[in-house]
Amino acid sequence: xxxxxxxxxxxxxxxxxxxxxxxxxxxxxxxxxxxxxxxxxxxxxxxxxxxxxxxxxxxxxxxxxxxxxxxxxxxxxxxxxxxxxxxxxxxxxxxxxxxxxxxxxxxxxxxxxxxxxxxxxxxxxxxxxxxxxxxxxxxxxxxxxxxxxxxxxxxxxxxxxxxxxxxxxxxxxxxxxxxxxxxxxxxxxxxxxxxxxxxxxxxxxxxxxxxxxxxxxxxxxxxxxxxxxxxxxxxxxxxxxxxxxxxxxxxxxxxxxxxxxxxxxxxxxxxxxxxxxxxxxxxxxxxxxxxxxxxxxxxxxxxxxxxxxxxxxxxxxxxxxxxxxxxxxxxxxxxxxxxxxxxxxxxxxxxxxxxxxxxxxxxxxxxxxxxxxxxxxxxx
Numbered sequence: 001x002x003x004x005x006x007x008x009x010x011x012x013x014x015x016x017x018x019x020x021x022x023x024x025x026x027x028x029x030x031x032x033x034x035x036x037x038x039x040x041x042x043x044x045x046x047x048x049x050x051x052x053x054x055x056x057x058x059x060x061x062x063x064x065x066x067x068x069x070x071x072x073x074x075x076x077x078x079x080x081x082x083x084x085x086x087x088x089x090x091x092x093x094x095x096x097x098x099x100x101x102x103x104x105x106x107x108x109x110x111x112x113x114x115x116x117x118x119x120x121x122x123x124x125x126x127x128x129x130x131x132x133x134x135x136x137x138x139x140x141x142x143x144x145x146x147x148x149x150x151x152x153x154x155x156x157x158x159x160x161x162x163x164x165x166x167x168x169x170x171x172x173x174x175x176x177x178x179x180x181x182x183x184x185x186x187x188x189x190x191x192x193x194x195x196x197x198x199x200x201x202x203x204x205x206x207x208x209x210x211x212x213x214x215x216x217x218x219x220x221x222x223x224x225x226x227x228x229x230x231x232x233x234x235x236x237x238x239x240x241x242x243x244x245x246x247x248x249x250x251x252x253x254x255x256x257x258x259x260x261x262x263x264x265x266x267x268x269x270x271x272x273x274x275x276x277x278x279x280x281x282x283x284x285x286x287x288x289x290x291x292x293x294x295x296x297x298x299x300x301x302x303x304x305x306x307x308x309x310x311x312x313x314x315x316x317x318x319x320x321x322x323x324x325x326x327x328x329x330x331x332x333x334x335x336x337x338x339x340x341x342x343x344x345x346x347x348x349x350x351x352x353x354x355x356x357x358x359x360x361x362x363x364x365x366x367x368x369x370x371x372x373x374x375x376x377x378x379x380x
Contacts, residue, residue, distance in 0.1 A: 035347075049343075053338055055074050062074045074335065075333075083360075097115055118262075130255075132247060159245040164230070165226065167224070167226040169220050249329055260313055264313055300375075304372075333353065
């Protein structure tokens with residue numbers, strides 16, 4: 001049987017699989033034995049116990065009397081908060097820098113090149129320390145806060161800004177915005193099917209803009225149109241009212257965005273260069289301006305080349321957010337470290353971290369692959 005190449009391939013794969021399972025079985029068994037010898041309990045029952053520690057920033061309600069499970073949720077939402085904002089900012093900044101590198105303007109092109117070479121060759125951790133130092137050391141104390149106008153203040157404790165007074169109309173407008181986004185997405189699919197079936201083009205951009213702006217506005221007006229804002233005011237030793245972005249959050253967000261944008265810029269530049277030069281010449285011959293050529297001809301074709309490597313950058317940004325623990329931002333890793341120190345459940349906490357980051361990465365990858373399939377060139 002081993003004389004057959006196919007049989008030998010199956011046999012060697014079976015041996016490799018058996019070796020992997022055997023190694024895994026040995027490691028798990030050895031770990032459980034050592035934990036049992038040291039009388040260390042294994043399990044996730046600790047998630048229901050009271051956490052007992054403060055978390056400086058939280059996107060959901062949290063108190064030290066809440067459970068470890070809720071503390072992990074706070075860390076997860078903090079991680080998602082900075083990762084999602086970072087992806088948006090890095091995409092916008094990276095796209096602009098990537099286009100600027102191909103500009104015929106000598107100064108703009110060189111400045112964009114200098115940005116890319118500088119940002120991507122300095123370790124991210126050092127950049128985070130620099131940004132954190134800028135906010136905590138160079139910004140003035142609270143009593144000498146810099147006012148940017150409109151009730152916005154910058155201090156070494158963060159960025160303070162006005163926020164609408166709590167009212168049912170704002171919640172309704174938020175839900176209406178989600179409903180508008182869903183309806184706009186459904187309308188876009190309907191317009192695509194109508195075009196494929198009849199060749200008739202329905203307005204998509206105007207309808208989507210009307211849904212996204214009109215529904216929240218209608219909900220806001222229907223519930224009284226509240227306009228009252230809560231402005232931050234200096235009372236005692238700190239500002240009261242409004243909202244604040246902490247120095248840790250700002251340093252992490254800016255560091256992740258500017259660092260990842262350098263790689264995104266190179267991907268965008270490579271994608272544009274991958275489009276055949278004849279496409280640009282054809283656009284010019286039709287009378288399109290350079291901006292119209294970029295928006296209507298070059299970028300849509302470059303998108304098919306850009307998306308796969310861009311997915312890797314989004315995954316890297318999300319995973320790099322775990323460096324937040326170095327500057328004190330309470331992300332998922334920071335919460336897990338505190339939990340491990342208090343409970344001794346290191347294996348369980350690490351397992352939760354691995355499961356969460358794996359899940360987030362797979363979800364981003366699935367979404368980007370879905371989007372890539374939607375925009376890829378369909379060959380007949």
